[in-house]
Amino acid sequence: MPALLKKEISLFFSSLIAYISMGVFFIVLALNLFIFSGNILDANYATLDAFFTLAPWVLIFLIPAITMRTFAEEKQNGTIELLSTKPITDLQIVVGKYLAALFLWLITFLPTLVYFLAIKKLSLDNAPIDSGATWGSYIGLFFLGAVFVAVGIFSSSISNNQIVAFLVGVFLCYLMYDAFAQLSALPFFEGRIDYIIQSAGLNAHYDSISRGVVDTRDIIYFLTIITLFIIGTRTALESRKW
Amino acid sequence: MAVLVNQLSKKYAEQQAVDGISFKVEKGEILGFLGPNGAGKSTTMKMLTCFIPPSRGSATICGYDIVRDPLEVKRKIGYLPENNPLYYDMYVREFLEFSLLMHHPNTKSKSGAQIKSIIDQVGLNDEQNKKIGQLSRGYKQRVGLAQALLHDPEVLILDEPTSGLDPNQLADIRHLIKELGKEKTILFSTHIMQEVQAVCDRVIIINKGRIVADDKPEQLQSRLSNKVAVEIEFEQTINLEEIQNIQHVLSAEKLSSKEFIVQGEDSIALRKALFAYASKKNNALLTIKQTSKSLEDIFQQLTNTTVS
Incomplete structure (x- = not known):
């Protein structure tokens, strides 16, 4: 599996998508946070809320762009046959590709810690920034991205067209992130059902972790969704055997 | 017995691609797998390399069952799939290192020498630092072959290794296959007759998923030419x-x-x-x-x- 990991990462960086998607992520969020109207310098509060509200929406588009090649391209070019006939199981292929994409997400994600340092430096007289909530939000954002990576890889495994993989990925990420919350807000869902529907979506757990309390239930939720999509991906990959 | 195939069948949704074929390949034998397009050659090879499972029947490679021990089977074989799929964005050397590491994750120290000897063997010396996508078809084919040979497999399964090559390259690759056949068991498919005559110890002709002939090339010829x-x-x-x-x-x-x-x-x-x-x-x-x-x-x- 290390060989696969290395190959995935090196292939990713040999394409322009890597630099564009990572650049876009960093720049869009920086513009929004520091330059566009309503930015943090006008608001006079040392908080990264604006960043954490916008980031998931950027990720909905960005992560499927990172992951769209993973299986779609291999299936299109037939290299999946080359890969599958090496001494490696289908699950190892999926996990290897997932970990590689997760690593790419981590590399995209880490530079945003600069925003935190920037704001800390900018605050007057070293006024305290809500570190708990900020770190919670960072952890939440990382897990959110990790789920999107799993969703993106799954989308890539069900098609051999990268555009289709991208669009399905965006759709599923949106569905997972926001649709459940929107659904629960509909008037005919009330009380407990309302809450259950809301909890099925990523949004509720992301918000919960963002408050600065890292609840095991939220972590378990994220890990469960990741596992489900990895299993789904393996199933899609094995569908050639049906 | 290097390869033992027993009543192997594959049925796709509508189509019986391979229909109960049985054959054996001895260690060190070069077997030509011959048939028109769509005869079931590639499907058979995909089953033998554990890419797709058979619908019925069984096969073993070096004693390992393709359904029960796919990992062991995959360790024993070197496979060149149909149309020679490769990662065009990778460099030749980088790709070969990757292929070797997939087989032997812990042999980093030896890998350099092993890759070098394969590069020499298939004649990729001048191209080894190029991207695969930049190579001509003949050189891509050599990369595909190198990838299949790299880990010194006992059985080589080559799906149309000579398709799309010019006459010089054809001769080179045939010569290489023949050389390799001195030590290894080789199963290769083609629809070119001269190739079989030039290279194979034995030929199996397959049509519509069934074996229609299984013999030495000379005998096949004489058997039918007494008519x-x-x-x-x-x-x-x-x-x-x-x-x-x-x-x-x-x-x-x-x-x-x-x-x-x-x-x-x-x-x-x-x-x-x-x-x-x-x-x-x-x-x-x-x-x-x-x-x-x-x-x-x-x-x-x-x-x-x-x-x-």
């Missing part, structure tokens, strides 16, 4: 059935309404019978020409079931 084939042309139109009913005619093939190829065992008796028939029917025999059967004709004869 004689005669090309004939009549003056007037004549039915295929009538020709088939003539004495000494074993089989007949229609070329046009007046021209046929007929086969029989005894050349003289056959030609005499044809003359006798022509004069009896008052249908003049314009041409009668004995044709020799090449392996190509045998192939056509065995695989062409849609004689009109």
Whole structure:
């Protein structure tokens, strides 16, 4: 599996998508946070809320762009046959590709810690920034991205067209992130059902972790969704055997 | 026994791609797998390399079952898939390192020497630092072969290794396969007859998912060439059935309404019978020409079931 990991990462960086998607992520969020109207310098509060509200929406588009090649391209070019006939199981292929994409997400994600340092430096007289909530939000954002990576890889495994993989990925990420919350807000869902529907979506757990309390239930939720999509991906990959 | 295939079948949704084929390949044998496009060659190879499972039947490679021990099977084989899929964005050397590490994750120290010797063997020296996508077709084919050979597998399964090569490259690759066959078991598919004659110890002809011949190339040729084939042309139109009913005619093939190829065992008796028939029917025999059967004709004869 290390060989696969290395190959995935090196292939990713040999394409322009890597630099564009990572650049876009960093720049869009920086513009929004520091330059566009309503930015943090006008608001006079040392908080990264604006960043954490916008980031998931950027990720909905960005992560499927990172992951769209993973299986779609291999299936299109037939290299999946080359890969599958090496001494490696289908699950190892999926996990290897997932970990590689997760690593790419981590590399995209880490530079945003600069925003935190920037704001800390900018605050007057070293006024305290809500570190708990900020770190919670960072952890939440990382897990959110990790789920999107799993969703993106799954989308890539069900098609051999990268555009289709991208669009399905965006759709599923949106569905997972926001649709459940929107659904629960509909008037005919009330009380407990309302809450259950809301909890099925990523949004509720992301918000919960963002408050600065890292609840095991939220972590378990994220890990469960990741596992489900990895299993789904393996199933899609094995569908050639049906 | 390096490869043992027993009643292997594959059925896709609508189509019976491979229909109960059985054969064996001895250690160190070069087996040519021959058939028209869509005969089931690639499907058979995909099953033997554990890419897709069989619908029925079984096969073992070096004693390992393709369904129960896929990982062991995959360790024993080197595979060049159809159309030679490669990662075009990778560099030749980088790709070969990747392929080797997939087989032997812990042999980093040795890998350099091993890769170098393969690069020499397949003649990629000048290209090793290029991107695969930049290589010409012949060199890509060599990269595909190198990838299959790299981990020193016992069994090589090559799906049309020579397709799309120019005559010089063809000769090179054939020579390489022959060299490799001295130590390894090789199963390779092709639809080019000369290749089989040039390279193989044994040939299996497959058509519509079934084995129609399994023999040494020379014997296959002699087995069928003790039949004689005669090309004939009549003056007037004549039915295929009538020709088939003539004495000494074993089989007949229609070329046009007046021209046929007929086969029989005894050349003289056959030609005499044809003359006798022509004069009896008052249908003049314009041409009668004995044709020799090449392996190509045998192939056509065995695989062409849609004689009109």
